[in-house]
Each structure stands twice: as C-alpha cells, then as structure tokens.
Amino acid sequence: MNTRPYAFAVALLATVHLTDSHAQTRTPGVNARQARQEARINRGVATGQLNAREAARLQGREAGLQAEKRAMKADGVVTPQERQDLRRTENRNSRAIHRQKHDGQVR
Incomplete structure (x- = not known):
C-alpha cells in the first residue's frame, strides 16, 4: 500500500489550517483606518482645529480601539461579529474626530 498520497494530503491540510487560522487574526483594514484617523487628528492639531485636550481625548479613543483589537485577537480568531x-468603534471615533474638528474651538 502506498502511503505517500495520504502523507501529502495530511501535510497540505496542516498547511492550509495554519494559513487559514493566521489569516483570521489579521485586521489590515482596521490598521489602515487607524492610521488614517491618527493622521486626521494630527492634521487637526497642526491646523489649529483641535486643541491639546481634544487631541488627547481622541487619541485615547484610538488607544481604546487598539486595546479592543488586541483583546479580540487574543484567542487567535477575529470573528465576523468582532470585526463588525x-x-x-471606528465609525464612532471618526464621528468624534469630525465633531471636534468642526466645533469652532481653536487653539
């Protein structure tokens, strides 16, 4: 009996499983959006649309998102519900950035 095809199938399945489980913890969309929102905060500070207190509060919200993301990745899988x-949270943070940048307060 030739066991080579069986061994190949097992190795292939193990590779697919490792690749698939690794992909489930990746959050490239969240990472990119976090970077864009951080840039919006920094531009708001540079242009005077955000004062130091507003910027610190917004950056704290972004840090909270980072902690939330890290907690979701802790079990090795980011589920569709967790992604939602x-x-x-990203949408709420984005609205908060917009509101603070356009509230009429200046440096």
Whole structure:
C-alpha cells in the first residue's frame, strides 16, 4: 500500500489550517483606518482645529480601539461579529474626530 498520497494530503491540510487560522487574526483594514484617523487628528492639531485636550481625548479613543483589537485577537480568531464591533468603534471615533474638528474651538 502506498502511503505517500495520504502523507501529502495530511501535510497540505496542516498547511492550509495554519494559513487559514493566521489569516483570521489579521485586521489590515482596521490598521489602515487607524492610521488614517491618527493622521486626521494630527492634521487637526497642526491646523489649529483641535486643541491639546481634544487631541488627547481622541487619541485615547484610538488607544481604546487598539486595546479592543488586541483583546479580540487574543484567542487567535477575529470573528465576523468582532470585526463588525471594530468597525462600529471606528465609525464612532471618526464621528468624534469630525465633531471636534468642526466645533469652532481653536487653539
């Protein structure tokens, strides 16, 4: 009996499983959006649309998102529901940035 095809199939499945489980913890969309929102905060400070207190509060919200993301990755899988929760938090943070930048307060 030739066991070589069986051994190949097992090795292939193990590789697919490792690759698939690794991909489930990746959050490139969240990472990119976090970077864009940080840039929006920095531009707001540079242009005077955000004062130091507003910027610190917004950066704290972004740090909270980072902690939330890290907690979701801790079990090795970021589920679709968790991704939706991250997007919801990102949306809230984005609205907060917009509100603070356009509230009429200056440096």
